[in-house]
Amino acid sequence: MKCLLLICISVLRLAAQGPPPPVLQPGAYISKTFIEALIQTRSPFLAVQKVELTDATVFTKEGKSFVTLGWNFHERDISRLIEGDGSLHRVDSGVDAPSFKIQTTSDKSFHIRAPTKFSGELQWVDSLNELLIKHTLEGTYIDSQNLLFRFGANGQATFPDRSFNFKVGVDHIEYRFDNFSGPDVDWAFELQSDRLLLFNISKDEPYTKAKAPFLVLKRMAVRQP
Numbered sequence: 001m002k003c004l005l006l007i008c009i010s011v012l013r014l015a016a017q018g019p020p021p022p023v024l025q026p027g028a029y030i031s032k033t034f035i036e037a038l039i040q041t042r043s044p045f046l047a048v049q050k051v052e053l054t055d056a057t058v059f060t061k062e063g064k065s066f067v068t069l070g071w072n073f074h075e076r077d078i079s080r081l082i083e084g085d086g087s088l089h090r091v092d093s094g095v096d097a098p099s100f101k102i103q104t105t106s107d108k109s110f111h112i113r114a115p116t117k118f119s120g121e122l123q124w125v126d127s128l129n130e131l132l133i134k135h136t137l138e139g140t141y142i143d144s145q146n147l148l149f150r151f152g153a154n155g156q157a158t159f160p161d162r163s164f165n166f167k168v169g170v171d172h173i174e175y176r177f178d179n180f181s182g183p184d185v186d187w188a189f190e191l192q193s194d195r196l197l198l199f200n201i202s203k204d205e206p207y208t209k210a211k212a213p214f215l216v217l218k219r220m221a222v223r224q225p
Contacts, residue, residue, distance in 0.1 A: 029122040132168035141217035
């Protein structure tokens with residue numbers, strides 16, 4: 001009878017605690033504040049200034065989940081074990097950062113809670129580069145001679161004289177402007193309404209973009225079916 005009573009008490013305690021938090025899917029996570037700012041500004045350079053905790057990587061090892069936090073898409077934290085209660089435990093030494101804790105809202109999103117400004121919500125993304133392209137360069141453009149220029153969602157650009165893979169820059173410690181790069185390509189860009197302006201970059205310290213664009217393109221309107 002006593003054993004039955006103990007079992008009932010344990011069951012009631014588990015029920016009161018509710019279901020366990022969802023296990024985070026491994027992969028890249030990006031700040032929701034950054035994504036919202038990117039959609040609004042169409043500028044990774046401006047969007048990254050809205051947030052400091054920009055990204056995270058979640059991975060599993062020996063059945064346990066770990067997270068590595070990122071600031072400004074440049075600085076990386078050490079990896080931390082995600083405990084069952086959401087606290088983050090530094091495993092490389094006995095010294096830990098104060099009160100970092102995560103709260104999972106789904107298997108693809110979580111809140112970071114800390115007694116500092118490094119708090120926020122992050123969500124899983126399949127590809128950071130594709131996210132950046134979607135809200136910046138993606139589309140078909142024409143120049144003053146009606147030649148076609150295309151920036152594909154998959155990171156492939158097609159110009160009249162060449163095709164190349166490219167990535168939109170997101171680390172703006174050296175590049176203090178929007179940029180994209182690929183094989184033999186490293187250009188700054190500005191989006192102005194339906195126009196895309198491309199600039200050369202000087203890599204003398206500090207990096208600077210040319211005052212005038214070398215190419216001005218106009219985005220072609222998307223035809224509705």
